[in-house]
Amino acid sequence: MRLYENEAKTVFEREGIAVPRALGVFERAADIQGCVGPDTPVMLKALVLIGGRGKAGGVRRAAGQAEAVSLAAEMLGRKIRGYSVERLLVEEAVETIGGAAYVGVTMNPADFNVTVIVSPAGGVDIEQVARESPEKILRVELPGNDEILPEAEAARLAAFLASGLAGGMAQVDALKSVISKVYAVFQKYDCKIAEINPLLLTAAGPVAADAKIVLDDNGLYRQGGLFHLLGLTTARHDVSEPTRNEVRAREAGFRYVDLLAEDHKKDPEKLYVGLVPGGAGYGIFSIDEVANVGDRFFGGRVIPVNFMDSGGGPTVAQVSEMFDLLFDNEVVDLVITSRFGGISSCDIFIRGLVGCLRERRKAGRRVVPVVGRMVGTDLPSARDFLERAKRETPGELEDMQITVGNRKIMAEVIREGIRDAFDRKGWT
Numbered sequence: 001m002r003l004y005e006n007e008a009k010t011v012f013e014r015e016g017i018a019v020p021r022a023l024g025v026f027e028r029a030a031d032i033q034g035c036v037g038p039d040t041p042v043m044l045k046a047l048v049l050i051g052g053r054g055k056a057g058g059v060r061r062a063a064g065q066a067e068a069v070s071l072a073a074e075m076l077g078r079k080i081r082g083y084s085v086e087r088l089l090v091e092e093a094v095e096t097i098g099g100a101a102y103v104g105v106t107m108n109p110a111d112f113n114v115t116v117i118v119s120p121a122g123g124v125d126i127e128q129v130a131r132e133s134p135e136k137i138l139r140v141e142l143p144g145n146d147e148i149l150p151e152a153e154a155a156r157l158a159a160f161l162a163s164g165l166a167g168g169m170a171q172v173d174a175l176k177s178v179i180s181k182v183y184a185v186f187q188k189y190d191c192k193i194a195e196i197n198p199l200l201l202t203a204a205g206p207v208a209a210d211a212k213i214v215l216d217d218n219g220l221y222r223q224g225g226l227f228h229l230l231g232l233t234t235a236r237h238d239v240s241e242p243t244r245n246e247v248r249a250r251e252a253g254f255r256y257v258d259l260l261a262e263d264h265k266k267d268p269e270k271l272y273v274g275l276v277p278g279g280a281g282y283g284i285f286s287i288d289e290v291a292n293v294g295d296r297f298f299g300g301r302v303i304p305v306n307f308m309d310s311g312g313g314p315t316v317a318q319v320s321e322m323f324d325l326l327f328d329n330e331v332v333d334l335v336i337t338s339r340f341g342g343i344s345s346c347d348i349f350i351r352g353l354v355g356c357l358r359e360r361r362k363a364g365r366r367v368v369p370v371v372g373r374m375v376g377t378d379l380p381s382a383r384d385f386l387e388r389a390k391r392e393t394p395g396e397l398e399d400m401q402i403t404v405g406n407r408k409i410m411a412e413v414i415r416e417g418i419r420d421a422f423d424r425k426g427w428t
Helices: 005-014 065-075 126-132 151-163 169-188 217-222 224-230 244-252 280-297 316-327 346-363 379-392 410-425
Strands: 022-026 042-046 059-062 088-092 100-107 114-119 138-142 191-202 205-208 211-215 255-258 271-276 302-304 306-309 334-341 370-376 400-404
Touching: 005 022, 005 169, 005 211, 005 224, 042 065, 059 065, 065 088, 100 126, 100 169, 114 126, 114 151, 114 169, 138 151, 151 169, 169 191, 169 205, 211 217, 244 255, 244 316, 271 280, 271 306, 271 316, 271 410, 280 302, 280 306, 280 334, 280 410, 316 334, 316 346, 334 346, 334 410, 346 370, 346 379, 346 400, 370 379, 370 410, 379 400, 400 410
Parallel strands: 271 302, 271 334, 334 370, 370 400
Antiparallel strands: 022 088, 042 059, 042 088, 100 114, 100 191, 114 138, 191 205, 191 211, 255 306
């Protein structure tokens, strides 16, 4: 779960790291006028959970009130890598007397060592510095996962940083303090990443001009105090802002991830396949197999739309909502579903699907063909219900083809379903 910049700065400030004075978070440009002085230099920052804001025009400096209002009007509503800017952080600009540094703490996924990274070449992507000037980076790995950064390592990191910054040696002790505090934030709040980029040297000492914190989802249950501090009640998406579909699925109680951007422009020469699998494993398999079948047999013209995981025991209403969500997605041409009933029930699954199709047909809402297979728990009662439903409402279920049992492997069901969809469109 990634924090917005203003939230990350709230955490850093609480732990004793200096940050710029915030003037507020704004959703309307006009509201900024009363908070910025006529000649007060300020920074306007788009609050989106995505990288690359600066290059995309999501971080701007204004010389005073009039320019701030004008820039805000330009920035609000624009897209940054597909995500709409709906809020701006406005804070006083930092006047630096030296260079810009990078300070970050993360974990090496290879051996789970906590890793502290510093560089006097801040203000740019640290990956770019690693490629172009690796000598400007110092990495220190701590295999002991110490709760507090050891004094000797903190001193070594600070000395390296200070030696590469104009005016750095005069603030080496302050730099050491900041590095230690970023490390403490990482440990205290169960972070995956705690980062300042850039850390600017000012007359009053180092200031975190930008801040990034990504929390480990596995540790969120221990962070009630942090949620209270930030005024949060629920967790957010780990990497970026959730899409409308992802929010809808979360509210319904099942896992869902869009594989395409919300503003994705549909290619009329390709088939878009929505997926309703039984569990996470089948969800991953379905994505891979749809892409694989599309590449092998259909010239790469098949696009999986989503990942979905129904969990261990979805209700009939939840199953129905899984299909509703995909039918409401105008991009989707075909839905492929698989129910391998172990913990979950084939009977609940088929009742949810049939109920969804009947309701949508009755209301005149959009429906696309559904193909799939079900096998496992409660299969006899599920088979009986499906056969009876087809007799009672054949018209509502004419686009549903569900294989019952193991007569076909799922890969074959997927291929045949895609072939049928291509035939419907008159494609070869």
